[in-house]
Amino acid sequence: MIYLSDSHKPIRYLISAFQGNRLHHAFLFTGIEGVGRFNAAIQFSMVCNCENRSDLTEPCLECPTCRRIYTNQHPDMIRIQPEGTSIKISQIRNLRKKLSYKPVDADTRFVFVIKANLMTIESANALLKILEEPPDCTVFILIVENQNDVLQTISSRCQQIRFSPCEETTIVADLLKTNDINPDTARLIAGLSFGSFIRASLYLKKKWMTKRSYILSRLEKLDQMSSGFRLCFAEQLSKKKDDIPVILDIIMSWFRDILIYRYCPERIINKDYQQSIYDHAVKYSREAVIQKIEQIQIVQKDVAANLNIRLALDQLILLQL
Ligand SMILES: [Zn+2]
Structure with missing residues (x-):
């Protein structure tokens, strides 16, 4: 199940841009690990492609498209992530090849570059070329902690969407709701998490x-x-x-x-x-x-x-x- 929190507020902006047909082709999702950047990216790709679009603000999570996206089985939702310690040039070359074809069946194809800060210089330059002449109907989402984690030439082609650390009170409330712990422990864990749900779950x-x-x-x-x-x-x-x-x-x-x-x-x-x-x-x-x-x-x-x-x-x- 996709975990939604207040940190997903930024995607409301994206959804309204999508509805208004003024969606940029590339985004830089910035924020600390565990504030929901990737989940928000996945959720947004579902909203853009959900088969039950009566309510465009949230995906239905039930139609075949939503399910395929969530289980990472949709051919047009391409995830690029480090292999070993970096994102290698061969991965970007493969991406370029895939993007030379039309999307298989999505209205809006997505490319998620996870930990984009770990692209090698060659990979980053190859991705830059793609971003300079982006294919139709394709949205790129690069996930990093800070804007300057990628080449300036890349960040200048992306619209930055900032994800703030989650409020401590939000994490405390969630911990108390989902775990059998006392309020003092929940506050300690929330403090140690520095606003990250992933970190909070570790301390459990x-x-x-x-x-x-x-x-x-x-x-x-x-x-x-x-x-x-x-x-x-x-x-x-x-x-x-x-x-x-x-x-x-x-x-x-x-x-x-x-x-x-x-x-x-x-x-x-x-x-x-x-x-x-x-x-x-x-x-x-x-x-x-x-x-x-x-x-x-x-x-x-x-x-x-x-x-x-x-x-x-x-x-x-x-x-x-
Ligand atoms: Zn759906």
Whole structure:
């Protein structure tokens, strides 16, 4: 089932453009992972092709076309995503070949480029050529976190649709509705999710709450740790590459809390570590904490771009935090 949330508001704009027959041919869906960019793209492609179009604002989800799109079995809804660590030139060449034919049976064909920031330079330039002379009846949706994650020559040909992080209250309400957890836990998970439903669902698993406790217990004592212990800690964290974005979010939540404690103590995320956060807030200067946060953000960007992840995490924990 497609998960709809407030973050799907941007597609109402797209639907009205579609109804008014003034739909642009290429879009850049921007926003953090887990705010519904891909689901919104799929939903929009359904609205444009649904066989029961009496209500054009939402797809029926029941007609054969909606079902084929949802199950990724529709030949005219083309998904391009990284193979390994990047989107390769051969994938874009195959796309170009497919687009040289008319759509098989869709009124509006869609091309979804997932994690478009992972296109190689060759792939990006090949896609740019397609966007410069787009085929008829075809809409391109490139999914990235930020507008500058793709070449400027590509972003300038796309209309940007921004997806804001979900409201914390929305995530709390959803967690309470769909899980047997207490309001304090729901608020903690919503805070840690930074507005992403995908992140929130991760913290429902015991593994992540245990890992969070481990990370925070180390961060509490990080300034007393020797270089050897710091390196050991970094090694522990970088064991599973796929876990690193969430680990960085947990580290970020810690320093964010230390930063905001002096201004809004009631807004900290890790309320169960309140005393320790207070101790650190009085120990570090505001500038020092901001510097650490900026270093974490740099590593987050490297991780998103698949750059030197292990090295970046080692350096962060050994030298910057
Ligand atoms: Zn339908």
